Amino acid sequence: MTKRYGNVTVLRDVDFDLRRGEIHALLGANGAGKSTLCKMIAGLTEVTAGGMRIEGDGYAPHHKQAAESAGVQIIQQELNLIATLSVAENLLLNRLPSIAGIVSSRTLHRQARAALDRLQLDDVDTHTVVGDLGVGRRQMVEIAAALARECKILILDEPTAALSGSETKLLFDQLSQLRDRGVGMIYISHRLDEVKRIADRVTVLRDGRHVGTEDAESMSTDQMVQRMSGELSEERFGGEIHQRPQPSTALGGDADRRSKSAVLEVQGLCCGMVRDVSFEVLPGETFGIAGLVGSGRTELLRAIFGADRAESGHVCVSGKRPTRFGHPSQAVAAGLAMVTEDRKQNGLLLRQSIRCNTSLSAMVQRFSRFGVITPAREASVAGEMCRAMETRCTSIEQSVGTLSGGNQQKVAIAKWLTRDADVFLFDEPTRGIDVGARRRIYELFEELASAGKGILIVSSDLDELMETCDRIAVMSAGRLVETRERSSWNEDAILQASFAGHRTKESQSLTGT
Numbered sequence: 001m002t003k004r005y006g007n008v009t010v011l012r013d014v015d016f017d018l019r020r021g022e023i024h025a026l027l028g029a030n031g032a033g034k035s036t037l038c039k040m041i042a043g044l045t046e047v048t049a050g051g052m053r054i055e056g057d058g059y060a061p062h063h064k065q066a067a068e069s070a071g072v073q074i075i076q077q078e079l080n081l082i083a084t085l086s087v088a089e090n091l092l093l094n095r096l097p098s099i100a101g102i103v104s105s106r107t108l109h110r111q112a113r114a115a116l117d118r119l120q121l122d123d124v125d126t127h128t129v130v131g132d133l134g135v136g137r138r139q140m141v142e143i144a145a146a147l148a149r150e151c152k153i154l155i156l157d158e159p160t161a162a163l164s165g166s167e168t169k170l171l172f173d174q175l176s177q178l179r180d181r182g183v184g185m186i187y188i189s190h191r192l193d194e195v196k197r198i199a200d201r202v203t204v205l206r207d208g209r210h211v212g213t214e215d216a217e218s219m220s221t222d223q224m225v226q227r228m229s230g231e232l233s234e235e236r237f238g239g240e241i242h243q244r245p246q247p248s249t250a251l252g253g254d255a256d257r258r259s260k261s262a263v264l265e266v267q268g269l270c271c272g273m274v275r276d277v278s279f280e281v282l283p284g285e286t287f288g289i290a291g292l293v294g295s296g297r298t299e300l301l302r303a304i305f306g307a308d309r310a311e312s313g314h315v316c317v318s319g320k321r322p323t324r325f326g327h328p329s330q331a332v333a334a335g336l337a338m339v340t341e342d343r344k345q346n347g348l349l350l351r352q353s354i355r356c357n358t359s360l361s362a363m364v365q366r367f368s369r370f371g372v373i374t375p376a377r378e379a380s381v382a383g384e385m386c387r388a389m390e391t392r393c394t395s396i397e398q399s400v401g402t403l404s405g406g407n408q409q410k411v412a413i414a415k416w417l418t419r420d421a422d423v424f425l426f427d428e429p430t431r432g433i434d435v436g437a438r439r440r441i442y443e444l445f446e447e448l449a450s451a452g453k454g455i456l457i458v459s460s461d462l463d464e465l466m467e468t469c470d471r472i473a474v475m476s477a478g479r480l481v482e483t484r485e486r487s488s489w490n491e492d493a494i495l496q497a498s499f500a501g502h503r504t505k506e507s508q509s510l511t512g513t
């Protein structure tokens with residue numbers, strides 16, 4: 001199949017076949033064409049040339065419903081639930097149980113409950129409005145919605161990017177059951193260890209072309225990277241793919257730490273589920289926050305940044321007057337920058353160009369003279385950023401909404417790098433980012449740290465935290481339960497600490513305290 005947008009060809013004569021009862025991984029660097037191929041199969045975008053067959057019969061879906069009637073379901077990379085409807089309504093959209101045209105609310109909620117139970121989503125109420133759920137929970141609801149429908153072919157585009165380890169395991173159990181029932185699955189992921197764990201075959205795309213299809217068992221993750229990049233992985237990544245660098249900063253031991261004054265100090269912060277959180281980040285330090293989805297990590301970053309109004313406590317940036325920011329603009333003026341978890345909702349202006357998005361955060365600071373924007377300056381910085389982040393685009397005038405997911409994330413990060421902030425808050429910074437770009441982002445953390453910036457990272461990827469952070473704190477049930485130097489944590493200890501707060505909460509509710 002071939003796909004062109006205007007005169008740009010994004011998929012070129014690609015052959016692909018999916019067997020009954022297999023999990024077929026689709027790999028490729030950001031912008032290689034994986035989502036485009038899947039969107040064509042799912043009837044979400046038109047095929048420019050070529051064609052498809054399902055069980056030998058011609059198949060040419062012109063919209064999503066046509067694909068669904070042929071037994072094709074897709075779970076897309078970007079969350080596609082309707083934020084203003086309830087969980088139950090989203091789960092059963094298009095097939096609301098009704099009698100004589102009147103929706104039966106009781107049946108709706110019963111069926112929705114059953115769909116959620118399949119993924120052990122006990123904490124999600126079927127009446128909750130989807131917009132009130134965090135990204136991880138929304139992703140699980142989206143998966144539950146797809147699993148609740150009968151299908152022959154299930155496409156999963158980066159389903160685990162926003163999931164915790166335990167949620168990923170639950171999803172994999174479900175996928176194994178579907179495999180046993182003969183469902184064919186196309187699985188897109190940048191997490192190669194997951195691909196090794198779950199996939200039967202692997203197809204690699206590079207620059208819109210089919211590079212090859214092989215049994216997953218016969219391919220190492222290094223070979224996958226090599227096929228994706230077209231170079232020997234050792235050459236491209238300096239042989240460091242599986243090596244963790246030493247802590248990035250020049251921070252010494254505790255004594256040295258005490259002698260530095262914090263670039264970010266958070267004291268007794270309370271905001272919604274975030275309870276009495278205190279910690280500090282030093283100049284040149286990368287501070288990670290681990291924890292389960294729903295532990296309050298994103299809420300904490302939002303409270304620090306003034307996106308939600310904290311009830312008590314304070315935030316102090318670079319020794320300035322302690323305060324609680326009432327609005328993100330105040331936080332930005334004080335020297336904070338924040339790359340959000342959900343770039344589509346609140347990270348980017350999707351209809352605007354890369355140039356415009358890149359200059360957004362530093363518009364007044366760097367791109368305007370006497371209040372008048374200087375487009376030439378804007379363009380040169382956007383171009384520089386695209387080169388530095390290796391953003392795959394036709395030009396800096398391409399609208400961000402038409403970039404691949406990983407490339408959108410690069411613009412979301414670049415937007416803040418143009419601003420000379422003191423502290424950078426990153427919420428799931430490498431979501432949807434390919435292996436090569438991930439390495440580039442880790443280098444970037446190091447560059448920011450060596451420039452004396454403070455970096456605060458929330459990530460569900462423990463490897464990421466272990467690789468990039470100097471210290472890691474674990475958050476559980478809205479509180480920071482433990483903070484240690486990176487070297488004294490291991491993944492087991494982080495997981496145990498993550499569950500600690502939940503256990504306390506459960507035992508409290510059991511004893512009625």
Ligand SMILES: Nc1ncnc2c1ncn2[C@@H]1O[C@H](COP(=O)(O)OP(=O)(O)OP(=O)(O)O)[C@@H](O)[C@H]1O
Binds near residue numbers: 028033403404405
């Ligand atoms: N509507 C569109 N208009 C123009 N170009 C587009 C459009 N949609 C996608 N593209 C381009 O098609 C190419 C392939 O994008 P696609 O989303 O398929 O990549 P991908 O392999 O899924 O990447 P990622 O891993 O980042 O999600 C990208 O270069 C993207 O910019």
